[in-house]
Amino acid sequence: MALRTFRSVTLGAAALAAVMALPPAVLARPSAKPAPAPAAAVQPAAGAPKLIVAISIDQFSADLFAQYRSHFTGGLARLASGAVFPAGYQSHAATETCPGHSTILTGVHPARTGIIANTWIDQTVARAKKTVYCAEDEGRAAADPKDYIASVGHLLVPTLGERIKALWPASRNVAVSGKDRAALMMGGHVIDSVYWWKGAGFTSLDGRPLTPAAVNENKALGEVLAQGAPEFPLPEWCSAKARAVPLSSTFSVGTGRFALAAGDKTAFRTSPRLDRATIDLATELVDENKLGKGATPDVLSVSLSATDYVGHGYGTEGSEMCIQLQQLDLALGDFFVALDQRGIDYAVVLTADHGGFDMPERLGEQALPASHRVNKALLPEALSAAVAAKTGLDASGLVLSDGASGDIWLRRDLAPADKARALDALKAELLANPDVAAAFTADEIAAAPAGTGSPETWSLIARAKASFYKPRSGDVVLMLKRGVVPIPTPGPGFVATHGSPWDYDRRVPILFWRKGMTGFEQPSPVETVDIAPTLAALIGLPVPAGAFDGRCLDLDGGTGDTCGARP
Template sequence: MLKRVAATLLLATAVPLAAQSPAPSPAPASTAPSMPATPPKLIVAISVDQFSADLFSEYRQYYSAGLKRLTEEGAVFPRGYQSHAATETCPGHSTILTGSRPSRTGIIANTWFDLSTGLADKAVYCAEDESRPGTSSDKYEASPVHLRVPTLGGRMKAANPATRVVSVSGKDRAAIMMGGPTADQVWWLGGAQGYVSYKGVATPPLVAKVNAVMAQRLAQANAGFDLPMQCAAKDFPVRAGDRTVGTGRFARAAGDYKAFRISPEQDAMTLAFAAAAIESMDLGKQAQTDIISIGLSATDYIGHTYGTEGTESCIQVDRLDKELGAFFDRLDKDGIDYVVVLTADHGGHDLPERYRLNAIPMEQRVDMALTPKALSDAVAAKAGLPGKKVIWGDGPSGDLYFDKGLTAAERAKVEAETLKLLRAHPQVETVFTKAQIAAAPSPSGPPESWTLLQEARASFDAERSGDLLLLLKPRVMAIPEQAVMGSVATHGSPWDADRRVPIIFWRKGMRHFEQPMGVETVDIMPSLAALIGLPVPKDQIDGRCLDLIAGDGDSCAGK
């Protein structure tokens, strides 16, 4: 039997996260009341990084704790959409609590390029301030400077300065995009030393204690996690480059931070931090409504490292369910009137090698010729500019930027040769020019019926987007075949596996319902704002309020 290791939920008394009693059973439908009329005292916004709608539904019958509570008692939208084309972490998190798509938030990707600055590092990371001396997209001081719109917490604080806004995550970009620039506290896992903040404040006693507990946990080896019954059929090895994945249990040596980060232990620690913050700050226990956003990053790290269909991902979802259950039980014990929304920043795609073993032989990895350097070299040669870097990009899909040093004639030739090469490539679905995307109207209507151009428009920012947008065909993984494999799987495409995410609202006393029609993550913010009576001008956001009252009544009425 493998040893199960969990962080502590209530740090002061070392109560194990998974040792709490299960959530109470829901009241029978015939007697369940409607949504309480009074505003909740605490909003708990949870983003599970790379928790696709497919992953959510695959294990739904096995939920027994936190996810079971949400899905059996809450308002469930299993077909939510991160509706834009650039399904990456930073853009996705920017939509959840702003009510706005990346075209409005300005967060078009994890990384974009600014070729006009004259800086040596032309890449711009979404959560850096490149104007600070010595910063780069790899070594930076995290900052919310690129987020162009307020978050829900920012709007709440503007309406009532007493509102406390806290954001905790495993990643800096998740914490920053959900917390926003006016948050009181923003914390993320900064390495083996524990949680850090961009606020530049002295580490408060709570965080020092969290980091001490984490250091203690990290110093202990983890023999691994039990393999749940539902994971047994997934227990077989898959080879990708020099990597073998599919059979892991998250065993790690003492002090191995990388293994800690890419495991359920990371989410357990983040939830422990969030619970301790709620308790120590008395969030939800004063006159106003407070908000805490929680970014759980382990599912994403695991998906990239091991894929989404092995024992590793299966164990992670099982542990996520249990850790969430213990977290909610802790809030219940404290008597807090809270509302939960749980969603994801994007979906995910399994590695092609396992798809090919499991009935999808057409899955493939992207051709190295489509990587930015290879593409730039090929186009430069055809355009009569051999040896010159003419194209910049962050990978073999997404935005491509033409070098600013090209003359008008050179640029026209580079664009023509690039379009000709890409449109002839068998793995390319389409290439849009900047002018094409800019001319398209902002999308509307059901997100499941949008065209690729509409998805691209939802991700477009005239200042930050590239000169071309390259979109690969479905079932082409944007990680090339390599002898030495880093990440084995990824996301970021405009296809439904990456766009679809669950959206679930829960509050004690609400009547459960499920709505399978498509909605957007930008609908979350106005729906929560309506619950607390916070007016949000409709022309400032892209989302709409979702009625969370089953049957008669409308939680959006008059909002």
């Protein structure tokens, strides 16, 4: 890697304001064009890469990386020759897709991004359904009541791509994913081109026409869906994992190979084909946007979603995950070769939005008999009845949540005294349940100190605080015990999950690579919020003090220092 010194730079007031924050109008309208930026007073660092490629593999835990690392021969093998941080942390407790992606290129925890979960309950919204999705504009009605208008309006802070564009307006900020929330949380409010998979093809923000790259990719994918496709071969080293695990009298998992029947959109999404399609579109977007060809750095965010869909649908330890990771490795290898062939000077970071946990039916056979499915007494209907019985309050909608863990709300029309009684009764009910590790009220979390030091040693309440944003968070945050899976009853497509405060969901790999760099491995814990300041230093992007929760990681494997002068 070319070495340089990252010097502190003093910006004029106008330029500094452009880097620090986006105009409120842009935050409110994700499709808005940015206001004209002042002339840049700062040039990129000498030797800075022309393209930053930020890759997130949804549900790619540090455990999966370690388990399969010796079998990688493609793109993941290339990245493993760079700067490897095998113990990266999504330090917060709400280990879900939207919060995790919101940390990667903002450099701050969900407590500051405002993205506390994939969904939360807002009892003030003017619609019957009070659940709000992290990447929707709940103030706008979709044509189909089952649908929504995708938006990044809930994200409270700028991303790295936005900061770059604020200082260097000619730079391009492009994002693509299998999920809207992943593309939007990594790209941010001002994205030159953004796509995600929906239904049977890639789509974009409301009102944005598809560009030729997406049109061509969708046409090719339509032909695949119409014809179907055969199963993937099972690598020899995956054979021991090909064992059926029954989950009911009607279905089992563990032996799938992703054969695609004609027209089966769900099977396409829950397979390695989704990642290959996302990577193919990313490559076409490189050409369409001329990424890496300008005078200032561009950003390409790529979030690969199939590992998450496979993990949810089949668990993490069957033939399905084994095939998925092999195919993902090969697809990433082809992507990097394509970038090489285009002569682009690029730097890559790869990480994950969260980890994952296998289904208890298989864990019980593999030396973890304590793992089990959550008690239905922790679902909101059961909690409402229990709290009502203790307080005499009306049970109807008394306790609200999106499942058997995470944020829990009390009905907002309760009088203060009634709410206090209900809160005490709810917390007592939770702590009496044998599946519960902890339950913290919003006031307790707000008063707790933020986590400091190594994220692996943070207390449970510090983990909760890192994803606590008072205007959206619940009245109580519920944490299940280690090994308790918050899916009471498995079904096709949803047998295992993530979302806990435990390290199997928090720990993810963080890999940096650039041609010519000296590789090294640092096993000490780092955080995903360290990625943005590391990349900012690499390209010479000045950022105001306090803009990041993370720290710059020195990517020089020798005596140099890619972070330069540190505050």
